[in-house]
Amino acid sequence: MADLLLALSPSLILGTMSLMLIALGGDDRQRVMGMYIGGFVMAVVATPFLGVHWDARTLLISYVSGLLLGWGLFEQTVCLRVLGVSRTMPISTGAQLVSMSLGGVLLFGEWRQVGSFGFGAAAIVALVLGVWLTSRTEKSAEPAGGSALDWRRGIKLLITSTFGLVVYLLLVQWFGIDGRSALLPQAAGYLTIGLVLSAPRLTPWVGPTETRWSVGTAKQVLTGMVWGCAVLILQISAARVGVAAGFTLSQLGVVISTFGGILLLGEKRTRKEMVWTMTGVALLVAGAVLAGVAKSLDG
DSSP, X not given: XXXXXXXXXXXXXXXXXXXXXXXXXXXXXXXXXXXHHHHHHHHXXXXXXXXXXXXXXXXXXXXXXXXXXXXXXXXXHHHHHHHOHHHHXXXXXXXXXXXXXXXXXXXXXXXXXXXXXXXXXXXHHHHHHHHHHHHOOOTTSOXXXXXXXXXXXXXXHHHHHHHHHHHHXXXXXXXXXXXXXXXXXXXXXXXXXXXXXXXXXXXXXXXXXXXXXXXXXXXXXXXXXXXXXXXHHHHHHHHHHOHHHHHHHHGGGHHHHHHHHHHTSOOOOOHHHHHHHHHHHHHHHHHHHHHHHHHHHHO
């Protein structure tokens, strides 16, 4: 029971992280840099106590995976502003779980057992339906934030962010790298890509003025430290309940981020959209649980 509670705690933290990013304010550059700096600080502080084992291969692969993680989180952070927290997070979570499950099947031969395949297939169906329902919008509805939702840009951001957030995990898993040993070089990777992607020349939609080194960024360092704590707990719990189960449980924070976006950040929903969202989130949670069951039966 203690291991299960430990594995569930990152979901509570990650569920509030996206809400903190928006609530603490700032532009996209400040949110990204503050989050990455805070995460890097946590990695530096924690690593000496984790008993890591480094070699050139581990450092290189972990650093590259950190670049992918940083890219994925950058795109997701921008999407929070474009579509809102309550739309971005459930769609992103569902897409990540589907992609991770399919990656496990295609790359690592998972779901070979009859029972695990059945639960896995049911998980995919539930997740796809959940994503579809949470993304449904009434044509006559007043959009979140009082302005038209840019779904074309939002979908692009969701695709690229999902790619980065999934491939970074699959890369580490493919090379069999321990999560604790990967923590600091990954942090160096996402801090590097954050510095590049948040440069004014590459983010003209934010404005030409350099805003990264300001009070707005300092506020978001707190978000990054909270995120860093969640990642650290996730690495510890993965050693006890398994990587797949730990990752799956961490995604259950979608409940907090979705309804927090609606209730706390004031993102708009019509009555029909609220029913669709509630049903979709329930399916996402069910899909996450089914994916975890499929993985456990595979072992």
